[in-house]
Amino acid sequence: MKQPPRDEATAADPGELREQVERTRAELGRTVAALAAKTDVKARARRKGVEVREQVAVRGGQLKEQAALRAGELKVRTVGAVAVAGAAVLVWAACRRVKG
Template identity: 60%
Template sequence: MTQPPHDEPTAQNPEQLRDQVERTRQELGRTVEALAGKTDVRARAQEKAAEVREQAALKSGELKSKAAEAASRVQDKLPDPVKDKTAQAASQARAKAAQAGKLIQDKAPEPVRAQAAQAARVARDNRGLLLAAAGTGVALWLLCRRKG
């Protein structure tokens, strides 16, 4: 075993020796904790997963914002008859979704109902974005149909 370099002066009395031993123990404890942290694959994976989730949430928010802005710009450029048809189509879509929801609620097993309820909550929470996307889709479809 090699001798560590003598950075510290030699202890003159037992009290100084005890202090040096305590400092060495603390340094060794910090070193062991650092090494244990580096070798704890599960904890590092969880930290990385949390980091990735946070980045994904930020990116998702940015994308939703950009999509809503783009949909708003497209809707602003549409002529009034197309806007009216878009609103009418959105209304019909809501009615059909309500009918489908009732049918699912009556016929589906419990796990499917739970998933449908969760999807409905997400749709309600993002209603504006969903309607803007639907309106944009209908408007584009009508414009393409008009040209063709």
């Protein structure tokens, strides 16, 4: 944005000049606040810590859910294996009775 030379008036009347001064003050206030936030290392570290804790909590929940699903799958497989082993024992016992 091009600024007028300092020796030239920027406003046609005092009211317009006041408005320009207020806009400039507001813009300067926002700029100072942004710079202060960037230099506040402690606050930035706190925010980053909160962000990381939230990410860890989400990931922990996901891993817990995956572990529960896998445990359920393992339980189903174990029950299936026990059933097959039981059936094999019954067949073996039945064969022994028939032969014996």
